């Protein structure tokens with residue numbers, strides 16, 4: 686597979702979604718110049734970038750709908766740094782360690798249509814980064830659990846619903862939890878691409894709490 690990836694990168698060279706320069710799908714310069722998420726979200730939700738910034742919006746769209754999976758790796762690299770930052774406090778204040786990464790799931794139907802879950806891709810990239818980071822002596826221990834939080838029923842896409850109350854109503858009851866033994870007293874990091882009202886993350890957090898998780902925080906690419 687690694688060989689195939691190398692071939693694909695040669696066949697399909699990457700151009701920055703923002704400045705068009707060849708190299709990465711989102712170059713480091715444009716990425717670091719992208720504005721951070723500043724709109725208020727719940728204290729336990731940590732979004733990286735402002736979704737209103739056109740290159741960010743475009744990159745998320747390319748990842749989700751155009752299968753530009755290499756963007757998951759780039760977003761994960763930024764997210765990883767942010768997770769370490771937050772965890773250094775949380776470890777001390779809340780005894781938050783040995784985090785379990787849980788991607789916000791797609792419904793079975795949507796997942797089949799798309800062929801992949803972008804949040805899960807980001808999680809997989811975070812795991813790769815963490816493995817390569819161990820040699821730097823960073824004391825983080827992640828596990829990835831993609832089969833704990835599931836979405837049995839298809840809901841109307843949250844982006845198509847205007848107000849917060851309607852979004853909450855749409856998402857309530859749409860998640861289920863399997864393999865709860867994996868959650869027992871666990872510290873959870875929920876991962877998603879975009880948060881808007883936080884309704885999806887809140888619903889996921891609620892059901893994970895009810896199923897025995899200890900602490901739950903969330904990171905998203907954008908808000």
Ligand SMILES: [Zn+2]
Pocket residue numbers: 701702703704705706711712713714715716
């Ligand atoms: Zn660029």
